Structure formats: structure tokens, C-alpha cells
Amino acid sequence: MGSYACEFSERPEMATNDTLNKKMMERLINETDSVYSLPLIYERLTEVINHPRSSITDITRIISEDQGLTARLLKLANSPMFGFFSKIDTIDKAATIIGTQQLQALALAVSVMEIFTGIPEELVNMKSFWQHSIACGIIARTLAIYHRDINAERVFAAGILHDVGRLVMFTTIPEIVKEMIVESREEESLLYWIEENRFGFTHANVGGRLLANWNIPESIAEPVYCHHSPVEAKKFPLETSFIHMADIICKALGIGSNGEQFVPPLEPSTWERMGIPAGSLVEIVRYAEPQLEETLAILGKNAS
Amino acid sequence: MGKILTDNLAQGMILTSDVLDRSGRLLLKSGTELTDRHLYILRTWGIVEVDIAGMEDNDTNATPDKTIDPALRSILEDKIMPLFLHADLSHPFMHGLLRMRIQREARNGNQ
Numbered sequence: 001m002g003s004y005a006c007e008f009s010e011r012p013e014m015a016t017n018d019t020l021n022k023k024m025m026e027r028l029i030n031e032t033d034s035v036y037s038l039p040l041i042y043e044r045l046t047e048v049i050n051h052p053r054s055s056i057t058d059i060t061r062i063i064s065e066d067q068g069l070t071a072r073l074l075k076l077a078n079s080p081m082f083g084f085f086s087k088i089d090t091i092d093k094a095a096t097i098i099g100t101q102q103l104q105a106l107a108l109a110v111s112v113m114e115i116f117t118g119i120p121e122e123l124v125n126m127k128s129f130w131q132h133s134i135a136c137g138i139i140a141r142t143l144a145i146y147h148r149d150i151n152a153e154r155v156f157a158a159g160i161l162h163d164v165g166r167l168v169m170f171t172t173i174p175e176i177v178k179e180m181i182v183e184s185r186e187e188e189s190l191l192y193w194i195e196e197n198r199f200g201f202t203h204a205n206v207g208g209r210l211l212a213n214w215n216i217p218e219s220i221a222e223p224v225y226c227h228h229s230p231v232e233a234k235k236f237p238l239e240t241s242f243i244h245m246a247d248i249i250c251k252a253l254g255i256g257s258n259g260e261q262f263v264p265p266l267e268p269s270t271w272e273r274m275g276i277p278a279g280s281l282v283e284i285v286r287y288a289e290p291q292l293e294e295t296l297a298i299l300g301k302n303a304s
Numbered sequence: 305m306g307k308i309l310t311d312n313l314a315q316g317m318i319l320t321s322d323v324l325d326r327s328g329r330l331l332l333k334s335g336t337e338l339t340d341r342h343l344y345i346l347r348t349w350g351i352v353e354v355d356i357a358g359m360e361d362n363d364t365n366a367t368p369d370k371t372i373d374p375a376l377r378s379i380l381e382d383k384i385m386p387l388f389l390h391a392d393l394s395h396p397f398m399h400g401l402l403r404m405r406i407q408r409e410a411r412n413g414n415q
Contacts, residue, residue, distance in 0.1 A: 188389060190390055245397075248397075248398075248401070249401060251387075252387075252388070252391070252398070252401035252402065252404070252405055253401065253404060253405055253408060254387075254405060254408070254409075261387065262387055262388075262389055262390050262391075263387055263388050263390065263391045263398075263401075264390070264391075265390050265391055265392065266391065266392065266395060266397055266398055268392075268395060271395070271397050277307070277352060277353050278307070278353075278396040278397060278399075278400045279307060279308075279309045279310075279352045279353030279400075280352045280353075281397070281400045281401065281404065282309065282352075282400075282404065283352050285404065
């Protein structure tokens with residue numbers, strides 16, 4: 001994976017409890033890996049998309065085998081998010097118009113949302129969790145489009161998955177998470193600061209590592225890994241900035257919830273990198289908001 | 305001078321800097337007194353904010369903000385400010401978000 005920020009050992013500040021922390025991270029990832037795994041269809045899809053000699057027909061054949069996935073992808077393609085004039089009624093058309101890489105990113109988001117179930121209600125309300133995640137995805141995608149980024153759907157997927165590390169923590173160490181939530185209330189501290197103090201890593205790092213473990217493209221895993229520490233992003237700093245800012249926007253506007261009570265602080269360099277006028281914020285939110293409900297309705301059914 | 309959102313502009317306001325589109329082409333010159341026609345041009349070209357004479361800095365959302373009832377506003381601020389405890393509100397991004405949150409909640413009638 002080269003000089004990829006998701007390589008845990010490269011974090012220099014973790015000299016002292018390094019081995020312990022590393023073991024903890026491994027434990028979280030392994031336990032999650034043994035219970036939850038990406039559906040086989042996603043792996044096959046990735047294989048075909050990455051194969052130089054495969055055609056759109058090969059790709060659509062694989063997706064079409066899964067009726068649920070097919071239905072949701074078509075609904076997404078016809079939702080206000082894309083705003084296409086004519087109806088996209090086959091995966092074939094969707095792949096041609098949206099692009100295969102983009103379709104893969106959407107399939108990833110849909111697949112991951114399906115696999116995490118059974119999270120205790122007292123830790124987080126899953127409906128509200130996915131509301132936050134989907135809003136983050138849509139706003140990050142809007143920022144990407146504003147910035148004329150061609151990989152908007154990957155940014156969308158990264159936004160939806162940015163807090164997947166929280167789900168890992170909720171399922172593997174629910175008692176410790178409960179303690180940390182109480183601590184954050186009492187100390188008026190950000191939850192991810194408490195995670196960092198306790199483990200030497202945050203839910204962002206856990207999420208990025210899990211995705212890297214699942215061989216998800218780095219353009220998605222690194223922004224997830226670095227969404228609270230965007231200056232650490234080496235390969236995809238721009239994508240990371242989109243996720244970092246979109247997360248803050250959703251928290252600040254109170255769209256959904258993810259277990260964190262405070263609005264996370266902004267890394268000012270991400271704002272400078274984006275180079276958008278402050279007034280555009282209103283426009284961006286106004287553009288993103290109508291897409292929110294419909295996307296939530298399409299993706300949210302299986303995520304409650 | 306200060307920036308103001310295109311949506312909040314009115315006729316007779318005076319530009320204090322040139323308005324350029326995203327590729328840098330000049331649309332309106334500094335010193336122009338805005339007419340209906342100008343407002344139409346700004347909207348057509350997707351200009352979200354311009355510099356206007358006599359506005360305070362960072363007062364982008366000045367106009368809609370004033371429509372919130374002061375009593376409601378103070379209730380909302382008491383409720384919302386603690387969430388922004390770790391945010392640097394002197395930054396235009398965070399400042400803008402705080403304003404938007406207050407407006408949203410005022411609009412939704414949450415107290």
C-alpha cells in the first residue's frame with residue numbers, strides 16, 4: 001500500500017504505547033472482520049471492474065444477479081442527486097451514464113450499510129446515524145462537484161462510510177464506548193479526543209483501517225482514516241478535505257447524529273484548499289438538502 | 305465594506321469591488337449602482353456574493369438574520385452555542401455555520 005496514511009505504524013506520535021495500541025486496533029479489526037464481511041457480490045464486481053478486458057455487460061450481469069442492489073442502484077440513479085432528465089431503467093444505462101467506477105462506489109455504500117446491524121439503541125440510533133452519514137456523503141459530493149472533482153461518487157461513498165469506525169467500536173467494545181460517551185459529557189470533550197487519549201487512535205482511523213482491510217480503494221479509505229486529521233492525508237488530501245468539512249457542516253446544522261455531541265473543530269487548511277467563498281455555504285446546503293430525504297428513503301430502508 | 309449574498313441584494317446598493325465570473329471574466333465593475341437588471345445578471349451567472357458599500361465585514365447573512373425575534377434568538381443561542389464549544393467562531397466557515405444553524409432552528413420553530 002506504499003506511503004498510505006492508513007498504515008497505522010507510520011503515526012509518529014504513538015511511540016510509547018505503540019504495541020498495545022496496535023494490538024487493540026488489530027483486535028477491533030479482526031473481530032469486525034470475523035462477524036461482518038462485504039458481500040461476495042462487491043468483491044466480484046471489483047474484480048470485473050479492475051479487469052482490463054471486462055465490458056459493461058460483464059459488470060451489469062454481476063449487479064443484476066442481486067435484485068435488491070439493482071433496485072437501489074436504479075433508484076439512486078433516478079433520484080434528484082443525479083437529476084437526469086430521462087429515466088434510467090436498466091443497470092446497463094446506469095453504468096453507461098454514471099460510469100462503472102461510480103456505480104462501484106455506490107454499490108459499496110449500499111453494501112456496507114446493509115451489513116452493520118444489531119447495534120444497541122442506547123449507544124446510537126441507527127436511523128439518525130445513517131442520516132448523519134448520508135447527509136455527510138451528499139454534502140461532500142456537492143463540495144466535490146463544486147470543485148469539479150470527477151470522482152464525486154467516491155467522495156459520496158467515503159462520506160457515507162466516514163463513521164464506519166464508530167460502528168466497529170459500537171459492536172466490539174460497547175461498554176468502553178459507553179464510558180467514553182459519559183466521559184465526553186462530563187469533561188465537555190470531543191469523543192474522538194477521548195478515543196485518541198485512550199487508544200492512540202480514533203474511530204476515523206479504525207474505519208479507514210477496516211476499509212483498507214477490505215481492499216476498498218485508497219481514495220475512499222484514506223479520507224475516512226483522516227477525516228479528523230486531514231493534514232495527515234498524503235494521497236487524497238482534497239477528498240479528505242471534502243469529508244472533513246462535510247462532517248462539520250452536518251454536525252453544525254444538526255442533521256442526524258453519530259454519538260458525538262460537539263461540532264468538531266475545523267482544520268483551516270482544508271477551507272483554504274477548497275477556496276470557496278463563505279457565502280457559498282448556504283448555496284451548497286440549499287443544493288444538497290432536497291437530495292437528502294429521497295436518498296435516505298432509498299438507502300435507509302435496510303439500515304434501521 | 306463587506307460581502308453580501310446575492311439573494312439579499314437590493315436595488316441601489318453599490319459594488320465596492322469588481323464582480324468576476326469563475327473564469328475571471330469581468331461581469332460588473334466596482335462602483336456600479338445595482339439595478340434589477342444587474343441582480344438578474346448576477347443570478348444568471350451564479351454569483352453567490354458580492355462586496356457592497358456600507359456593510360460590515362463577515363455580515364454575509366445580515367438581512368435574513370435580522371428577521372429572527374430577539375427573544376427567540378437568545379433562546380436558540382443558549383441552546384446551540386454549547387455545541388460549538390470546540391469550534392473557532394472567528395473563522396468565517398464556522399461563523400457562517402452557526403448563523404445557518406440558528407436560522408434553521410428559528411425557521412423550524414424549534415426551541
